[in-house]
Amino acid sequence: xxxxxxxxxxxxLLESNSYFGMKPTQVKLLKQEKVACLADNDARxxxxxxxxxxxxxxxxxxxxxxxxxxxxxxxxxWKDAGLRWVLFFQDTNGLLFKAIPAALGVxxxxxxxxxxxxxxxxxxxxxGGITRLTHADGTFCYxxxx
Numbered sequence: 001x002x003x004x005x006x007x008x009x010x011x012x013l014l015e016s017n018s019y020f021g022m023k024p025t026q027v028k029l030l031k032q033e034k035v036a037c038l039a040d041n042d043a044r045x046x047x048x049x050x051x052x053x054x055x056x057x058x059x060x061x062x063x064x065x066x067x068x069x070x071x072x073x074x075x076x077x078w079k080d081a082g083l084r085w086v087l088f089f090q091d092t093n094g095l096l097f098k099a100i101p102a103a104l105g106v107x108x109x110x111x112x113x114x115x116x117x118x119x120x121x122x123x124x125x126x127x128g129g130i131t132r133l134t135h136a137d138g139t140f141c142y143x144x145x146x
Contacts, residue, residue: 001068002031003059030068032060 002010010029014020019027034057037046048054065088069075078086085104089096099117107115134140 001065002029004034005059007031028074030072032064032068034058035060
C-alpha cells in the first residue's frame with residue numbers, strides 16, 4: 001500500500017531491483033488517499049505552518065487496506081484464484097514473523113474470519129494500535145488504528 005508521498009519511489013525501487021525476484025504481475029500496489037491531519041486529542045485540524053489557510057494531510061494509514069482491497073477488485077481476483085488466507089503485516093513490527101505461524105494455526109483451527117496480533121505500544125510511537133471499546137451494556141468491539 002502506497003500513498004502520493006511514496007508511490008513513485010516505491011515503484012522505482014521495485015523496478016530498479018527487478019521486483020526482488022518476483023514477477024511484476026505478482027506485486028500489486030494500492031494507493032491510499034490522503035486525509036486531514038488532527039493536531040491534538042480534541043480533534044483540531046492541523047494547519048500548515050507556512051499557510052494558515054491550508055490543512056495538513058497525511059496518508060490514511062494501514063487501516064485503509066481493507067477498503068482498498070475491495071475497491072481495487074483485488075479481493076475478487078484472489079477469491080477467484082482460490083486463495084483462502086490473507087496476511088497483513090505492518091512494517092513497524094518485525095517480531096510479528098515469529099508469531100505468524102501460530103496465529104494462522106489458531107485461525108484455521110478456530111475457523112476465525114479475522115485474527116489480529118499486536119504488541120504493547122507507548123504513546124506517540126509510530127505504530128498501530130488495537131483498542132477495545134466497551135459499551136455500558138457490556139458489549140464490546142475492537143478498533144484498529146494504523
